[in-house]
Amino acid sequence: MAFVVIEGIDGSGKSTVISLLSKLLPRVYVTREPSASPIGRLIKEWALREGTADPRVDALLFAADRIEHYKREIEPRLREGYIVICERYVESSIAYQGAAGVPIEYIKFINSAVPKPDITVILDVDPEVAIARVKQRGTAEKYEQLSFLKRVRGIYLSRAAEEGYPVLDASRPAEEVAKEVARLIEKRLGSRESTS
Numbered sequence: 001m002a003f004v005v006i007e008g009i010d011g012s013g014k015s016t017v018i019s020l021l022s023k024l025l026p027r028v029y030v031t032r033e034p035s036a037s038p039i040g041r042l043i044k045e046w047a048l049r050e051g052t053a054d055p056r057v058d059a060l061l062f063a064a065d066r067i068e069h070y071k072r073e074i075e076p077r078l079r080e081g082y083i084v085i086c087e088r089y090v091e092s093s094i095a096y097q098g099a100a101g102v103p104i105e106y107i108k109f110i111n112s113a114v115p116k117p118d119i120t121v122i123l124d125v126d127p128e129v130a131i132a133r134v135k136q137r138g139t140a141e142k143y144e145q146l147s148f149l150k151r152v153r154g155i156y157l158s159r160a161a162e163e164g165y166p167v168l169d170a171s172r173p174a175e176e177v178a179k180e181v182a183r184l185i186e187k188r189l190g191s192r193e194s195t196s
């Protein structure tokens with residue numbers, strides 16, 4: 001089992017890559033945040049649409065959704081031996097709520113109840129390319145603005161440098177990106193087996 005998180009700005013191709021990945025690897029369980037829980041629905045139907053009074057409210061909602069998601073869905077699947085692939089996790093809160101002005105230490109503290117993933121991969125793409133991709137979907141969510149996504153990308157890249165997360169060029173065809181992520185996961189699983 002392994003807990004894998006795929007991160008990146010809106011339109012970087014996370015959902016597309018994860019769907020391809022689930023065909024490349026055995027025994028995969030795919031999930032995402034905001035989750036399907038009542039808190040996740042509140043985020044999607046209210047916080048991401050009408051908006052909150054303060055970005056700390058978003059940070060708190062995402063953290064509450066994450067704790068519920070981890071305890072009720074991710075942890076049980078890991079115990080059953082799945083490779084759990086989660087689209088977005090704590091680094092999304094650091095990048096997005098950080099870009100909205102919430103102090104990173106505050107975000108880390110409210111997320112301290114959930115464990116770190118085994119692997120975090122950042123899909124990196126120019127925000128102009130990402131915006132062009134998401135525009136095809138119709139209405140934009142509150143964070144899907146060029147200047148905001150530029151700040152989010154900057155935080156992702158500096159966090160990747162600090163934490164050693166692999167950053168993959170997601171402007172390439174999604175199949176190529178998915179194969180590279182699969183290789184990273186297999187390498188990590190292989191190196192864990194050889195040390196256990």
Ligand SMILES: Nc1ncnc2c1ncn2[C@@H]1O[C@H](COP(=O)(O)OP(=O)(O)OP(=O)(O)O)[C@@H](O)[C@H]1O
Nearest residue numbers: 009010011012013014015016133170171172173174
């Ligand atoms: N590598 C790629 N090259 C070209 N287009 C892509 C690529 N990956 C995804 N797309 C297209 O870009 C759009 C957004 O992709 P996707 O939903 O996978 O991104 P995402 O990162 O999950 O976005 P969000 O975070 O906003 O949900 C889709 O129309 C998808 O078909």
Ligand SMILES: Cc1cn([C@H]2C[C@H](O)[C@@H](COP(=O)(O)O)O2)c(=O)[nH]c1=O
Nearest residue numbers: 010033034062088089092093096097143
């Ligand atoms: C988990 C998480 C998400 N967000 C933002 C990022 C996106 O703009 C939306 C989720 O929409 P998606 O298109 O379904 O990926 O929410 C965030 O700001 N903070 C978080 O922790």
